[in-house]
Amino acid sequence: MPNARATHLTRRGVLAAGGALGLGVALAACGDEDASKNGGSDTGKSGAASGPWSFEDDRGTTVELDKTPANIVAFTGVAAALFDYGIEVKGVFGPTRTKDGSADVQAGDMDVSKVTVLGNEWGQFNIEKYAGLAPDVLVSTMFDSSGTLWYVPEESKDKILKLAPSVGLSVYDVQMPQPLQRMLALAKSLGADVTSARIVASKKKFEKAAERLRAAAKARPEIKVLAGSASQDIFYVSGSNLSIDLEYFKALGVNIVEPSAKALKASGGWFENLSWENVDTYPADVIMMDDRTSTIQPADITEATWKKLPAVKAGQVVARTPEPILSYDKCAPILDRLAEAIENARKVA
Numbered sequence: 001m002p003n004a005r006a007t008h009l010t011r012r013g014v015l016a017a018g019g020a021l022g023l024g025v026a027l028a029a030c031g032d033e034d035a036s037k038n039g040g041s042d043t044g045k046s047g048a049a050s051g052p053w054s055f056e057d058d059r060g061t062t063v064e065l066d067k068t069p070a071n072i073v074a075f076t077g078v079a080a081a082l083f084d085y086g087i088e089v090k091g092v093f094g095p096t097r098t099k100d101g102s103a104d105v106q107a108g109d110m111d112v113s114k115v116t117v118l119g120n121e122w123g124q125f126n127i128e129k130y131a132g133l134a135p136d137v138l139v140s141t142m143f144d145s146s147g148t149l150w151y152v153p154e155e156s157k158d159k160i161l162k163l164a165p166s167v168g169l170s171v172y173d174v175q176m177p178q179p180l181q182r183m184l185a186l187a188k189s190l191g192a193d194v195t196s197a198r199i200v201a202s203k204k205k206f207e208k209a210a211e212r213l214r215a216a217a218k219a220r221p222e223i224k225v226l227a228g229s230a231s232q233d234i235f236y237v238s239g240s241n242l243s244i245d246l247e248y249f250k251a252l253g254v255n256i257v258e259p260s261a262k263a264l265k266a267s268g269g270w271f272e273n274l275s276w277e278n279v280d281t282y283p284a285d286v287i288m289m290d291d292r293t294s295t296i297q298p299a300d301i302t303e304a305t306w307k308k309l310p311a312v313k314a315g316q317v318v319a320r321t322p323e324p325i326l327s328y329d330k331c332a333p334i335l336d337r338l339a340e341a342i343e344n345a346r347k348v349a
Helices: 009-018 032-037 076-084 127-132 154-162 177-189 197-219 244-251 261-266 328-344
Strands: 053-056 062-065 072-075 091-093 116-119 137-142 166-170 224-230 234-238 271-275 286-290 317-320
Touching (some): 072 076, 076 091, 076 177, 076 328, 127 154, 177 328, 197 328, 224 328
Parallel strands (some): 072 091
Antiparallel strands (some): 053 062, 224 234
């Protein structure tokens, strides 16, 4: 799913596919303002149980510690999800700040000015700073079946993983509800009160949004939805398999535009690369565009071939979040956004 700016196919594949794959520091103690942001005491920790802690991750690996982790280091998107559940981390790695210093879309509601970033881009991970945080556990997502931890550099992973045990949550070839449930389970193990009114309400909101999308897709089966991601020279079209959002959308009945089987095979199943001259290869009524900062956003695309696409001319282009923050609070709007686009779309393809 990834589509980070590519150094190799695997990474580009994941990132772009995400859509088209494409492509730390202790948070200050939450004051009243932060508490209200998280839903007040309603979302805070219930108080981690005393005594030993263990969690079985999606690699089948069980991490066992003498006590609940206090010094947590996580991929930015994971940290953002835990933040929504009232769990603070010590350090983050992955897209956290944009060039102007503001929060990256993957940082969610975290105050990035209060976070020590171990690496903000692909391949970056400051091992010395990581060691200085005295990490109890490292948590990241996984975009393959071999247990590769997202944004943990391959060349330095052995040194990094010797410093603390790791937890991997799969976002590969599963539908959105599964990793959402797994993230909630992790948050619960870390002390989150998953029975709080706010979390219960967020889950219900997600379920309601899913039903809305299912109804929209059933009522408008003729509306073709294409998942795209833009780079300077290539337009990526994602297939509906492998990505947690697209697989779920398809299961709910959304008519997803599928790239050719041959092209998908070449990318490991994630996407097809098209030149901007061939961006009209697949007709679509609605285009979802990768919202990650590593990709070119629709407003900044200057290619004439793009501007001539029927969906673009009709204003039927919406954001896609290939790497969703895995909290119900953040995923519900993703479903509502697509449902609204399908409900209001004119048939143009």
